Amino acid sequence: MNLQFLADGLLSGMMIGLGAIGVTVTYSILRFANFAHGELLTSGAYVAWAASFALTALAGGAAPPLGPFSFGWTVLVGGVFAMLFSAALALAIDAVLFRRLRKGASIVVVMASFGASLALRSLIEFVFSSSPVYFSQELQISRPLGFGVRVTPDQLALIGVTAVLLVGVHLLMTRSQAGRSMRAVSENPTLARVVGVNVEDIVRLTWILGGALAAAAGAMTGILVQIRPYMGFDLLLPLFSAAILGGIGSVPGAIVGGIAIGIAEAATVDFIGSQWRAAVSFLLLIAMLLVRPRGLFGGRA
Amino acid sequence: MSEALLEASGLVAGYDVGVPIVNGASLRVEPGEIVAILGPNGAGKSTLIKAIAGLVPIAAGSIRLRGRDISRLPAHEMVRRGLGFVPQTDNVFAQMSVEDNLRLAAGILEARLRRARIDETLAFFPDLSQRRGLQAERLSGGQRQMLAVARALVVSPSVLILDEPSAGLSPKLVEIVFAKLAQIRRTGVTIILVEQNARAALAIADRGVILAEGRERHEGPAAALLGDPAIAQLYLGGRRAVLEARP
Numbered sequence: 001m002n003l004q005f006l007a008d009g010l011l012s013g014m015m016i017g018l019g020a021i022g023v024t025v026t027y028s029i030l031r032f033a034n035f036a037h038g039e040l041l042t043s044g045a046y047v048a049w050a051a052s053f054a055l056t057a058l059a060g061g062a063a064p065p066l067g068p069f070s071f072g073w074t075v076l077v078g079g080v081f082a083m084l085f086s087a088a089l090a091l092a093i094d095a096v097l098f099r100r101l102r103k104g105a106s107i108v109v110v111m112a113s114f115g116a117s118l119a120l121r122s123l124i125e126f127v128f129s130s131s132p133v134y135f136s137q138e139l140q141i142s143r144p145l146g147f148g149v150r151v152t153p154d155q156l157a158l159i160g161v162t163a164v165l166l167v168g169v170h171l172l173m174t175r176s177q178a179g180r181s182m183r184a185v186s187e188n189p190t191l192a193r194v195v196g197v198n199v200e201d202i203v204r205l206t207w208i209l210g211g212a213l214a215a216a217a218g219a220m221t222g223i224l225v226q227i228r229p230y231m232g233f234d235l236l237l238p239l240f241s242a243a244i245l246g247g248i249g250s251v252p253g254a255i256v257g258g259i260a261i262g263i264a265e266a267a268t269v270d271f272i273g274s275q276w277r278a279a280v281s282f283l284l285l286i287a288m289l290l291v292r293p294r295g296l297f298g299g300r301a
Numbered sequence: 302m303s304e305a306l307l308e309a310s311g312l313v314a315g316y317d318v319g320v321p322i323v324n325g326a327s328l329r330v331e332p333g334e335i336v337a338i339l340g341p342n343g344a345g346k347s348t349l350i351k352a353i354a355g356l357v358p359i360a361a362g363s364i365r366l367r368g369r370d371i372s373r374l375p376a377h378e379m380v381r382r383g384l385g386f387v388p389q390t391d392n393v394f395a396q397m398s399v400e401d402n403l404r405l406a407a408g409i410l411e412a413r414l415r416r417a418r419i420d421e422t423l424a425f426f427p428d429l430s431q432r433r434g435l436q437a438e439r440l441s442g443g444q445r446q447m448l449a450v451a452r453a454l455v456v457s458p459s460v461l462i463l464d465e466p467s468a469g470l471s472p473k474l475v476e477i478v479f480a481k482l483a484q485i486r487r488t489g490v491t492i493i494l495v496e497q498n499a500r501a502a503l504a505i506a507d508r509g510v511i512l513a514e515g516r517e518r519h520e521g522p523a524a525a526l527l528g529d530p531a532i533a534q535l536y537l538g539g540r541r542a543v544l545e546a547r548p
Contacts, residue, residue: 190388193356196409
């Protein structure tokens, strides 16, 4: 059996996991499903792309690729810039839209997030057109890893970057006071206030974290495949499936859920047919909701 | 008259605008004493202490801590001013370990003081000390209540406010919890206690305040309240006992 699907699935799954962290923390702390999360991912990808080209132009028109990779330093700096941008965008959407509606029924906020998603996607399409864009058109030669698995240097680099980000987020959530406060607000906001946690600060931190990770996932998906206005929207179902599969509020759960979905999608493409790829997240989501509604690592349903 | 540690005057508070549950209540607490707030169901006991803790909006009146007005401060500021609150239910973070519950609470202290305060607090609660790595949801009811109290104590509050600490506990555990509260008072912490279990509360309290319809009706030394047959009959379960005694 060819094990290539494992490598492909692991990589796309880690990206999904990265994006799903934002979904899961927003859901558990703000208590609503943010359908505009996909657009944070898309806008991150476009900003990273635009910033990297602007930096290349500023650097005299050339930024040679780093070692065996298809991208140079401008893409890395552009990626960091995109993380800052999407974090700021998430804060801005909250300030303008969600904060005003949060005290009401959560369905109102969910609907508002649908609206925000539509508006942002249209704005992105208006500014960048609907044609896909690429960080690089260079072809990369994949290298054998054994067991019939081949990976490109870009894929290996992005697995490394994603792993570093995931470990960083995990440490933030488990070892820092900010992470403990986020877990506290997620579990019991009133008690969190009683112990001195400023819930509004934690809400802002949640947007910053979710926005930045979405941008990172978007930029990396852009490096691996392409950037288009619907990329985030198309990832929404896998993101939500990963968050629910892992258990709402659980960061390790989002990562494991993301990887499970990524591998299931890749296996479906390899063994069943690519037309079934999109259905896999949905099937896994339904199966998990039927068998274990609180997810793999969730504390409560 | 010396300055009270905590003084609430003319408090009007409730969850919905125009529907006050606490309706003009006043409360004066001296340093180092235990004050029990008692009264029938719906008297506004819990709402009164939640309003003091910043968890229920205040429509009128004022709360002063050591003479300073703290009436409109958000709940997360109250604990920084020295006012510790232990809710009746859901009073620990069940998904976190005992240690993380304490670490979270100790977060408002200077970083260099946190470890020592957590260790001191755990030393005061040996039962918790042996379970510091255990998730709080796996603790027994009594241990959870102790963790909730420990969590409030870790930041060395000047006033500890507890909402029905005996609720849901067996008589044996109630005894243990109240003995612990008496022990905490001996360390210099002032305690305000809302209780249904009036006799147990008055047994450790210096004073009792009896609330009815959102304001104080009777107030006096705990021993005097316990010994007053009219009070006992109306508010301390006496009337119920009489009714139950009839054939």
